[in-house]
Each structure stands twice: as structure tokens, then as C-alpha cells.
Amino acid sequence: MTSYERVLKALRHQEADRVPFDLGGSVLTGINVHAYKALRKFLGLPETPVSLMDYTQQLARVEDDVINYLKVDVRGVDPAPVAEAPLRTETKLSRDGRYNEFYDEIGIGWRMPAAGGHYFDMFSHPLKDAEELEALDAWHLPAGDDPSRFPTMKQRADRYVNDEKRAYILGRHAAGIWELALWTSGFEKHFMDMVANKEFSHALMRKITDNKLEYWQKALDTVGSNVLIVSEADDLATQNSQLCSVELYREMVSPYHKELFTFIKQRARHNGAPEVYIFYHTCGSMLPFADDLHREGVDILNPVQVSAKDMDSKRLKKELGDRFTFWGGGVDTQSVLPRGTPRQVREEVKRRIDDFAPGGGFVFAAVHNVQSDVPPENYMAMWEALQEFGVYR
Amino acid sequence: MELLNEISALVQKGKAKDVKVLVQQAIDQGVPAEQILEEGMLSAMGIVGEKFQKNEIFVPEMLVAARAMNAGVELLKPLLISSDVKAKGRVCIGTVQGDLHDIGKNLVRMMLEGKGLEVVDLGTDVAPATFVEKAIEHDCQVICCSALLTTTMGVMRDVVKAAEEAGIRNKVKIMVGGAPVTDAFCKQIGADAYTPDAASAADVAVSFCQA
Numbered sequence: 001m002t003s004y005e006r007v008l009k010a011l012r013h014q015e016a017d018r019v020p021f022d023l024g025g026s027v028l029t030g031i032n033v034h035a036y037k038a039l040r041k042f043l044g045l046p047e048t049p050v051s052l053m054d055y056t057q058q059l060a061r062v063e064d065d066v067i068n069y070l071k072v073d074v075r076g077v078d079p080a081p082v083a084e085a086p087l088r089t090e091t092k093l094s095r096d097g098r099y100n101e102f103y104d105e106i107g108i109g110w111r112m113p114a115a116g117g118h119y120f121d122m123f124s125h126p127l128k129d130a131e132e133l134e135a136l137d138a139w140h141l142p143a144g145d146d147p148s149r150f151p152t153m154k155q156r157a158d159r160y161v162n163d164e165k166r167a168y169i170l171g172r173h174a175a176g177i178w179e180l181a182l183w184t185s186g187f188e189k190h191f192m193d194m195v196a197n198k199e200f201s202h203a204l205m206r207k208i209t210d211n212k213l214e215y216w217q218k219a220l221d222t223v224g225s226n227v228l229i230v231s232e233a234d235d236l237a238t239q240n241s242q243l244c245s246v247e248l249y250r251e252m253v254s255p256y257h258k259e260l261f262t263f264i265k266q267r268a269r270h271n272g273a274p275e276v277y278i279f280y281h282t283c284g285s286m287l288p289f290a291d292d293l294h295r296e297g298v299d300i301l302n303p304v305q306v307s308a309k310d311m312d313s314k315r316l317k318k319e320l321g322d323r324f325t326f327w328g329g330g331v332d333t334q335s336v337l338p339r340g341t342p343r344q345v346r347e348e349v350k351r352r353i354d355d356f357a358p359g360g361g362f363v364f365a366a367v368h369n370v371q372s373d374v375p376p377e378n379y380m381a382m383w384e385a386l387q388e389f390g391v392y393r
Numbered sequence: 394m395e396l397l398n399e400i401s402a403l404v405q406k407g408k409a410k411d412v413k414v415l416v417q418q419a420i421d422q423g424v425p426a427e428q429i430l431e432e433g434m435l436s437a438m439g440i441v442g443e444k445f446q447k448n449e450i451f452v453p454e455m456l457v458a459a460r461a462m463n464a465g466v467e468l469l470k471p472l473l474i475s476s477d478v479k480a481k482g483r484v485c486i487g488t489v490q491g492d493l494h495d496i497g498k499n500l501v502r503m504m505l506e507g508k509g510l511e512v513v514d515l516g517t518d519v520a521p522a523t524f525v526e527k528a529i530e531h532d533c534q535v536i537c538c539s540a541l542l543t544t545t546m547g548v549m550r551d552v553v554k555a556a557e558e559a560g561i562r563n564k565v566k567i568m569v570g571g572a573p574v575t576d577a578f579c580k581q582i583g584a585d586a587y588t589p590d591a592a593s594a595a596d597v598a599v600s601f602c603q604a
Binding site: 098111112113116117118121123187188191192194195196238239240241242243244245248334335338339371372373 | 407409448450451452453454456457460490491493494496499518542543544545572573589590
């Protein structure tokens with residue numbers, strides 16, 4: 001059975017020969033560059049000039065030797081950075097010498113502590129003072145379908161599917177719709193706008209959605225009929241609760257999701273793809289949003305934060321398993337993977353596989369990216385447990 | 394008092410502009426600033442905090458309520474100072490060194506203010522020595538440390554150590570919170586309290602300040 005077939009079976013909620021495995025197929029199932037280098041060394045693989053698949057999160061681009069060694073079933077096809085972006089800057093040391101800083105293509109400022117930093121976080125928001133719609137018009141968003149984003153997309157997609165016989169996740173050019181609204185405005189401002197300045201909130205969500213529609217049309221037209229999995233995201237929940245009420249979500253966010261996901265599916269089918277699945281990322285205790293996400297067209301949930309409230313794997317499989325594929329949730333990354341013993345990691349992996357794997361609908365990945373403090377011994381304990389327990393009999 | 398109840402209701406709904414108008418009215422009618430603060434603002438934030446804790450309201454509603462409260466407090470501030478009304482306690486707060494995630498920290502700050510505490514916000518990426526320095530400088534009874542990352546939460550241990558070394562450990566309580574932090578971790582590093590959410594953090598801080 002090829003990797004592609006294995007993933008397809010999982011998505012169709014059928015049992016394959018074993019549970020498919022993802023590492024580095026998306027910027028949500030990846031591995032931090034330091035953890036990745038340590039893993040290579042641990043596996044006895046040669047030192048390489050590791051490149052990054054995600055700069056702000058400092059994620060390594062997982063190389064072919066690791067992909068083959070670990071029998072990874074999924075690859076990622078992401079766009080290139082847009083060529084012309086007037087708001088973007090190179091990374092520079094801040095004036096006080098404490099941070100490395102840059103502005104991204106839409107004007108968000110990011111910084112990472114110069115000494116001992118783990119990744120970049122936002123410190124500046126281009127729409128933080130924007131109250132009127134005119135200010136929104138003045139904010140420059142590079143076109144979603146700018147040709148510079150797509151130079152090798154088709155070749156990579158074809159190589160993964162035709163030569164490697166692997167499935168790929170078609171990646172986004174930006175964060176989720178709501179995330180971008182929160183990031184460009186600043187979290188507090190946009191959360192408040194959703195309640196107290198709805199007109200502005202809607203206008204911003206509209207502008208971002210239009211930009212995404214441009215991107216997805218061009219990306220889907222570029223790869224053509226072999227697209228299978230399309231990645232979108234919007235974090236909706238915290239560990240103990242939700243970021244907003246279901247009612248407010250329905251009013252201010254869900255309509256844009258539905259429009260975008262419907263468009264993606266229609267466009268993929270129009271281009272000859274026999275089936276396409278929406279991979280949707282939200283951290284946290286997201287159970288209250290499941291019905292809405294299903295209605296919007298979401299097929300796959302990631303990262304399945306099993307340690308969050310009401311998110312235990314057994315319960316999720318029972319309540320959502322017929323409607324969603326779980327992509328993640330294979331091992332807790334907050335305590336067990338970084339701080340547990342290899343034996344604890346193994347037990348955790350066995351338990352999650354026991355819960356999620358029956359009947360398919362499960363692709364194994366850790367809960368979110370593997371962080372820099374994960375010892376390679378623990379990562380490999382996870383992988384070995386997957387080889388042992390992730391077999392369908 | 395009818396007017397103060399109205400103010401409280403408007404704070405809970407997050408109607409900042411209306412709160413300002415009614416607070417000014419109350420001031421003009423000669424209602425003592427302290428009473429407006431207690432019965433109009435802090436009582437409202439108490440209800441908001443409780444609802445937030447019970448997941449009846451969420452971050453957006455809490456933020457607009459805090460903004461509405463602050464709009465009213467701005468008008469009251471000069472009066473509170475001139476009538477020598479003291480805050481119920483003083484707390485400094487920040488995210489620990491290496492951690493730039495401040496959403497949770499900001500929510501805790503709002504809830505602390507909603508309890509009538511004075512908050513010295515040290516911002517993000519705060520060195521252990523800075524927590525201690527500022528706590529001494531501002532005579533704080535509580536230091537609140539926040540971390541989102543498994544890789545930065547260890548710095549909280551250094552904050553406890555720095556407080557010990559500065560000889561202020563018997564005068565200052567240290568509270569810890571953030572996604573990966575647990576009660577067991579709090580005990581392990583010798584901090585005084587872990588709280589899982591903003592509202593309970595505010596309750597515990599008040600009890601420390603009043604002890």
C-alpha cells in the first residue's frame with residue numbers, strides 16, 4: 001500500500017494497513033529546528049544546513065532522508081513568499097539589542113529574544129488604531145494570487161503524488177481569516193470590535209476573505225486534479241474554554257469560513273479532483289464549535305489538543321469520529337513529550353492510538369509542532385510506539 | 394442607588410461612552426467617588442469575572458467591560474486621589490523572560506484592576522531581577538508571573554530565587570499562571586499560588602493583599 005492510499009483510506013474512515021504518519025506536512029505538524037537537528041544527530045544522519053519551512057515558528061524543513069527513515073506518509077506544498085511587499089522588512093536587531101525583529105508582508109511586526117529566543121511573536125499591529133473603514137482601505141494587502149507565490153508548486157505536488165506516492169497538504173499563504181483579523185488589529189482590539197464595532201470587524205473579515213479567495217483559486221488551479229487535502233485554520237478555543245461564544249462565532253466568523261471552504265471544494269472539483277478534504281486547525285477546547293465546523297465543510301481536525309477541557313481522545317472519537325478525521329492528538333506535547341520518560345511517551349501513544357485508530361479517520365501526529373525542548377529519545381519512543389501499535393490487523 | 398445600578402449594568406455590557414456620561418452625572422450629584430467605584434464599577438466587574446469563570450461570557454465581552462470600567466475610572470481617579478482613597482493592594486505582573494505572549498497576562502491585569510487592586514504592568518519578557526526590583530520600588534505585595542511556553546516556564550523558578558536573594562520573600566507573594574503551568578509545578582518551584590484562570594487569579598491576589 002502506498003502512502004497516498006494509506007492517507008486516502010484514513011480520510012474515507014477505513015482502516016489501512018497502518019495508521020498514516022505526518023511530520024512536516026504542514027506548519028502545524030512540524031518540528032522546531034533545534035529539536036530537528038538533535039533528532040538527526042540521534043538517528044546518526046549527517047549534519048546538513050537545515051532550512052526553515054516556517055520562519056516565525058522556527059520550524060525545520062524536514063529533509064528526504066528523515067522522511068524516508070521515519071516512513072512519513074505526508075508532504076507539504078506551501079506557496080513561496082510574495083516577491084513585492086512594501087511593508088515587509090529584513091530581520092534586524094532592535095535598537096536596544098534585545099530582539100531580532102521584522103515586519104511581514106502585511107505589516108505585522110514580529111520579534112524574538114536575541115538571546116535564547118524560541119520563535120517570533122507579534123509586537124506591532126498595522127490596524128491597531130483603525131476605527132473607520134477608510135483606514136482599512138489604506139492598508140495594503142499583497143494580492144493572494146500574485147504569481148510569485150506559485151513558481152514550483154505544481155512540480156512539487158506532482159512529484160509527491162506521482163513519484164513518491166505520498167499525499168500532500170496544500171498550504172495557506174497566510175494565517176486563518178479570524179486570526180489575521182486579530183493579528184492585524186491586535187487581539188484585544190479585534191475582540192472588542194466584534195462586540196462594539198461590528199461594521200469594522202465585518203469589513204476586515206471581508207477584506208481578508210477576498211484575499212484568501214484569490215489565493216485559493218490560483219493555488220488550486222495551479223496544482224490541478226491531484227489535490228486531496230487543503231489546510232485552513234483559526235484558533236477558536238483556549239485550554240479551559242472558548243475564545244468567544246458559539247453565538248458570536250456564528251455571527252462574526254462562521255459565514256466567512258463557510259464561504260471559503262465551499263469555494264475551495266467547488267474549485268477543486270471543477271479542476272477535476274475526485275475528492276478534497278478540508279484540514280482545519282484550532283487549538284484548545286473546541287468541542288462546542290464542532291457542529292458549526294461540520295456545517296462549514298471541515299473534514300479534518302488538527303491538532304486535537306487532547307489535554308484541553310472536554311477533549312479526551314475517547315470522548316472525541318465517540319462524539320465526533322463519524323464526522324471528522326483526527327489529524328494529531330497522537331501524543332500530548334505540553335507535558336508528556338517534552339518532560340515524560342520514554343516509557344510514559346510510549347504508554348501515551350498506545351492509549352491515543354487505541355482511542356483514535358479504530359475504523360480509520362486518524363492520521364498520527366503530535367499535538368501541534370514538536371517544540372525545541374523535546375529530547376530525541378522521546379521523539380523516537382513516540383515513533384517506535386507508532387510502529388508497534390499503529391498497525392491494523 | 395438607582396444610578397449606580399445603571400452604571401453597573403452598562404459596565405457589564407461594555408458601554409464605555411454611556412458609562413462616562415452616567416459617572417459624570419453621579420459625580421455632579423455629589424455621590425462620593427469611592428462609592429461610585431465600589432458600587433458602579435467593581436461590583437460590575439465582580440459579576441463579569443464570575444460569568445467569565447463559568448463560561449457564560451468570553452474574552453470579547455470581558456474586554457469591553459474592562460474598557461467601560463476604565464472609562465469610568467478615568468473620571469474618578471483625580472477625585473479618589475484627592476480624597477485619599479487607597480487601592481486595595483498593589484501587584485506587579487509580567488510574562489517571564491523569553492516569553493512574549495501577553496494575552497493571558499493582560500486578562501489577569503484587567504481582572505486585578507476590576508478587584509480594585511493597583512497593577513504595575515511590567516509587560517513581556519521580564520527578567521527575574523526586574524520583577525524583584527519593581528516589586529520593591531512600587532512596594533507590591535504580590536508578583537504575578539505568566540508563561541505560555543513549556544520552554545520558558547522554568548524561569549519562574551528564577552523569579553522565586555531572585556526574591557529570596559533580595560530578602561523580600563517574606564513580604565511578597567509570588568503567583569504563577571499560563572497554559573503549561575500547574576499546581577504541582579507551582580509547589581515544586583516554591584511559588585505561593587497557581588490559578589488556572591484570570592478571575593481566580595484576581596480573587597487570590599486580593600486575599601494575599603488583605604492578609
